[in-house]
Amino acid sequence: MAEEKDKDIVLLSHGDGGLLTHQLLQDFFLRYFKNDLLDSLTDAAVFSSEPGRMAISTDAFVVDPVFFPGGDIGKLAVCGTINDLAVSGAQPLYLTASFVIEEGFPFADLEKIIASMANTCRVAGVQIIAGDTKVVGRGQADKVYITTTGVGYLLPGANLGYQRLEPGDKVLVNGCLGNHGLAILLQREALGLDSQIISDCAPLSIMTTEILKRFKGIKLMRDLTRGGLATNAKEIAMSSGVDFWLDEAALPVEDSVKGITELLGLDPLYLANEGKFLIVVAAEEAGELLRYLREDWSAEYACQIGDIQAGKGNVYLRTALGGARQLNMMAGAPLPRIC
Template identity: 60%
Template sequence: MNKDKEEIILLAHGDGGLLTRELVNNIFLRHFDNPLLRPLADAAVLPAQTGRMAFTADAFVVDPVFFPGGDIGKLAVCGTVNDLAVSGARPRHITASFIIEEGFALAALEKIAASMAAACAEAGVTVVAGDTKVVPRGHVDKIFISTAGVGMIPDNLGLGCHRLRPGDAVLVNGSLGNHGLTILSARENLGLEGGLQSDCAPLNGIIRQLLDKCSGIKIMRDLTRGGLATAAKEIAEAGGIDIYLQEALLPVDAAARGGAEMLGLDPLYLANEGKFLAIVDPTEAALVVEILQRHPFGRDARVIGEVRAGKGNVYMETALGGTRIIDYLAGNPLPRIC
């Protein structure tokens, strides 16, 4: 193999032949190796599980591929794990399929695979199956990753909007908007100051602690595209209740606040990749905050509002004493953030 073939992805890496085998063995299997993946069969054979299974699928097209705080590989693992975790599931296995542009650097692909492996180890999940396709230059932007994930939900757990009641407390586990602003800054070379970086992180560990210690968790949502505002609106409509948020209580750190103000963006609608909303019984709100704040991914957790009787609306009680309606995101100001 000549030097050029060693440095970039060729169309032949996707033809199922020798170069495909080398790619799988030298990069993917080396980083993702586990007994379930090792046979490299057409389908992973998984041990049977009792109880309810959660299943999710996702795709990741973030631009740029590498950004402060993460990359497309870490994002793919964390995004999949977090979708399972907020559903109450304990993530077990994921699959990963790669669509790669001809000419993509092999060193960059290896960096992505290593980042995915590290995220899997942190989250306690395994990659059990995958696929690789290579397309000609210009037919995809560098690399896209498609995932699926499975996890098990404990028999005694039942999250859902049907459990919501007036008086329930609304919480988040930390600062809003960091991921969306980081991607925008990196993409447009804005050079936003203050150490701004993505909050990309696997949340299943912190969520499992909550579910193990608190029976009053009613529903959770991962605050990705559309941010806190969209998640709150979806819950309010599905539950037939109103949610009142307190502007003065919203956690937005100095770096995110400064960037959002400079660009005229609302942190409520900006994407996050390590934040979730939880609605809990008011008698357990203080305990939930205490548990969250003891974890690295929840140090700035707080109650930000409450559920009230209503018809599916979300309101923000402003710092000036007024009230404004919070609705769905209308027009995405920042595509390809995940």
Template identity: 60%
Template structure:
């Protein structure tokens, strides 16, 4: 392209829009449904219940250690489908671009999305691009919608959660949130702090195939582990007891969080999920998770109890704390 930056004319539906779509988006998203350039994609769907999820991504800054807004947009929607028990198949993507955005940065984001789609085994089948005047948004926002299929044999939901069920996570807490905060604050922590951004559909498919006793899953994004646990407790009318010493948190994350006055259990993750599993299958579920690269630090971190919708944390000192949802976001624009 002759231009080095996004112009308002890239969003007017004319020649520059056509060139942007043909020379950039279609080069990275080669699926037949998108290549047709029709007003809607016609898709084949296998048997099962249709799962649909939509999300918007406004993370600041758009490039961060371990990922970028493009990778995040794909992972965020793929993971929402996966924890619902669905096999993600198709995504749509809408790009909101600020006038003056570097075309090189846009291509970097699109290339990252394409690579993450290949990793997750999904296809972008429809999209849109809008350009707004300089200063009207922060460089680039992306909105995605995902479509997947829930197999007939999969039944996940609050109705299945019962006292005695075990709570598992697939790895360490707080990595995405702290990576974003460190970048914004100019702290590099020796360059070791990275987002955990990753598509979870592979590890979740392995878990569902091997463990029929999986009852409910949630991805642990904004609000972190404790907020997700509280939402489950309120929806089920059960209490959730978390064991602080069992929850995986890396030494780097714990130290950085202590330094900044933050609790890793409330920080966003983009490659972590919680699974509630029947007690007799908890150890099997743990073994399955640990066999996957995204589950090497998986742990059983608590259990479900009779109660009234509370979340408790048994501390390393033997005491028990009543936990609640995150009140006010310590890190805005985290995803």
């Protein structure tokens, strides 16, 4: 009976490099990630690249729970690394993926995660070309951890950097804020709130590639993950030596997110996003960029949320009552393991 049950879960022997490891690769990873570069199973993938500058990014994903409304740890691992490349002005090409799996993790769940990664890669037009798998004992990890590394090439003409920000520039976001962090919280804590909050987890590279080709006035982009809009804006302001002035009335937050965060005493400006990014663009292109996002990318909640002014690295929120509140980096981690 125990042997029958063991067929459905990952065993320590799946990580020993022998027959079961080979079966794990063939039955799951190579089945879904199949491509010419990966199929060779050599110690390193060798590939041709576009001429010019390359970009590389790596990230580890330990989200709890591994499945959540709108996504899972696999989709998150692909989107997270792709988006870091995308907002840096790069066209992602390839990913590597490393798995640490806890003994006893169900094969059915592992397959769902791998299939999700493969589907997200197809949508984004990238391939997983190398990887590694380790199995650890029960209690030595929490279900599964995934690390992805991505490489891509800088788009011709892309010129993004803190030094380019100057007074008069406009600040935009491509949609509603706080959904991912709140979706994870509600799924994890079982607070008994009847809500349909869905994570915004999505790859951004196709969108960012097109807007960078079309709008030369884009000066900086930032993926609004951990720490949310407020923390990321503060980091940019400090690095560039200018002030951000954001308009509270313009910030796009879904009514359901606003209502639940008010009930829980949370600020959606500090909640993580996994499909939203901030754009700083020259004033003369801001209106056309906003129209393009809304009409060509169906980003109906894309908004101009503020502007850049001379200053010393501060972020201010113009309140609905006509005052101003200073925003700082998130202190502590109100919701760990959100990515």
